[in-house]
Amino acid sequence: MSCCSAPTLSNEPRIPRGAVTPEEAQNVISKLNAVGFDVMRLTSRGERREKKLQKDTECTKIFYTPSKKSDQGAMLVKDIWEVAVGNTESKLLTNFAFQEGETAVVIRTKMGVEWCLLLKTSKEAHQLCTGIATLVRSQRAMSDQDPIRARIMELWITADSDGSNSLDLHEMNALMKRMNVDLSTKATAAALKKFDTDHNGTLDFDEFIHFFHFLTEREELRPLFNKYASDKMIGIRREGFARFLREEQGGGSVAEADTLFTKISEGRDAVSFFQFCLFLTSAQLNSALDPATGFHIKDDMNLPLHNYFVNSSHNTYLSGDQLQSHSRVEMYRRALLAGCRCVELDCWDGPNKDPIVYHGFTATSKIRFEDIIKAIHEDAFVNSDFPVILSLEVHTSPEQSRVMAEALQRILGAALLTTNDAAFQTYTPHALKKRILIKWKMNPEDSDDSKDHDGDTTEAHPTTPLGPNGPKKHHGSNCPELSALVTCGAHKTKDFGASAKPYHIQSYTETKVEEFAVKCPADYKRQNMRMMSRIYPKGSRINSSNYSPVLAWSLGAHVVALNFQTWDEPMIVNDGFFSRNARCGYVLKPPYLRDVDDHSGSDAVLPAQRVDFVVMLGSQLPKPANAVRGEIVDPYVTVRLFGAGEDSQQARVKTPVVNDNGFAPSWNTKGSFITKNPELAVIGFDVFDKDLDADDHLCTCYLPVASIRNGVRALPLRLASSGERLPHSTVLVHFQISPL
Secondary structure (H helix, E strand, O other): OOOOEOOOOOOOOEOOOOOOOHHHHHHHHHHHHOOOEEEEEEOOOOOEEEEEEEEOOOOOEEEEEOOOOOOOOEEEHHHEEEEEEOOOOOHHHOOOOOOOOOEEEEEEEOOOOEEEEEEOOHHHHHHHHHHHHHHHHHHHHHHHHOHHHHHHHHHHHHHOOOOOOOEOHHHHHHHHHHOOOOOOHHHHHHHHHHHOOOOOOOEOHHHHHHHHHHHHOOHHHHHHHHHHOOEOOOEEEHHHHHHHHHHHOOOOOHHHHHHHHHHHHOOOOEEOHHHHHHHHOOOOOOEOEOHHHHOOOOOOOOOOHHHEEEEEEOOOOEOOOOOOOOEOOHHHHHHHHOOOOEEEEEEEOOHHHOOEEOOOOOOOOOEEHHHHHHHHHHHOOOOOOOOEEEEEEEOOOHHHHHHHHHHHHHHHHHHEOOHHHHOOOOOOOOOOOOOEEEEEOOOOOOOOOOEOOOOOEOOOEOOEOOOOOOOOOOHHHOOHHHHOOEEEEEOOOOOOOOOOOOOEEEEEEHHHHHHHHHHOHHHHHHHHHHOEEEEEOOOOOOOOOOOOOHHHHHOOOOEEEEOOOEOOHHHHHHHHHOOOHHHOOEEEOOHHHOOOOOOOOOOOOOOOEEEEEEEEEEEOOOOHHHOOOOOOOOEEEEEEEEOOHHHHHOOOEEOOOOOOOOOOOEEEEEEEEEEOOOOOOEEEEEEEEOOOOOOEEEEEEEEEHHHEOOEEEEOOOEEOOOOOEOOOOEEEEEEEEEEO
């Protein structure tokens, strides 16, 4: 799998919960619907253009007038990834001369489209920002409540290119190609004629709904439907649906079955075949990831911090490679919104006593330390309340280290846990909710725990003697003011953590972990039961590729830091591993990696498991990089198991290729894996498009084995090129996971 940049890294929109009241936000929405909002749009040439910003009556898109081309002047609400006020790193605002009182609102989509709108006052800017944010949240809520109608509406809006509220043959042909449906113009015309009940040569929305029903029914699922339908024409009644959940899907309470039945049947007495097909292929209603762990905190969060794996980022500021890429404040926002709970800041002296962050002695660009801390303060607890660790690598002079200390206290305020606070603080994720911890030296006389610039380590360890010159010294090695804020103390253990405190942490390069795995795995595991470890990539990964985190997890390492800007296979494994426990960024380690007094030698608490599966079919698969145009794809699926020891050594399973059918391919391919460490195992599904030269990687789904539900389940897919969620694309898999 090739590594690629991930411009939509966080996979979650950055939508503020705002600076104005809900009433004011609703007033803005009403104004957008009626008279519109007067704005100045800043063009790519830096020119101001007077515009009227409005929304449609369905709240599905915002648009400005006048516009030379309707598609350039409109933005679908579902595509909005970020809306923010002020300096948001927009290139359009670099060195821009604002007029007095003028404030910018920047709106970005998942595809990278950006609008920069200028308003006369800061208040108007915050009102517009919160109003649009409210629109986005409302549409997401409606999509969650009725995902089927949301999908139909999305396709309808996309297809209706001329805004006529009807689809002609030209628009239908374009939609079929976009949806990867191999339907000739003649066949599309026949379908249009069949569902055009008022015989006007086009489909209105109600007619399009019936066409969508026709398109999405899967005859492969008919035998399963007939098994539980009391009458094949009427459908599956309530009692039959409860029996289906019990016999095929592994259970569910009577109340859960009732609620799901009512939702799928839309309040009717029976579930139709169309509704049954859409339910099974909906990753929202029928996800393979158990909602009990995917959407709820299931782990005990009251154990000391060193009992957890922590979703962690390396050189968080970088947007690309390690030598020449841009450093961006935005990368911290994206990492935090993606569930990351430990971010890294490499701090250096900046001009005018203003500390900066960048990859030292490289051509990477520089950003202000204070701007990063402001971004962290804003977004640290948007998607998770559990603590955030700031891993500082300090190269600053004592003077600028004191500037950093002042900025941390001033900006983070009560969220910052200080050394004095720590004396009275219980170090558990629950007790540390909405607190920010600093990782550095707790005492000025301690040795710094930082990496050299080549990415290797100089830290002392029983298996790694110090070099002749000792560890590398940094300017900021003596700053009591900064040390007074440290609550996650860098510590170089010489006795595998026997004399360490649970809040102590030591950093190692990935190659050192490989060495531990060969020379002293038991000792290193016990060390990780006493204190924390942070692992980071070796220095030769200048392209910001990632190493597999599984080995470090299997030895109990906690903070396994990856290059979040690179959406490659190890990063996808990491994302899948942390998809459990409500994506809060903390996963409780299995007991055999927590109990220092356990000498049983067992490497698992759950018994070994057999994972049997059938890759049944696909639904509405994307084109490469989610392109609108291009050939219809020829999809196939590969399946692999990632885990500790022998778990990762099993051969992958591959389905046959289905030619010219990305909308409704069928494979029916069986496979199985054995996992001896199910708590650490991740199963990965990758969908490819067969090509004459290199096959295109379309989408992925990686899930922790311990959180998969048995039965016929839909995989929640992500775009392979960026990690963007694909809420309406899925692969249907039948799982049967059982102990050996």
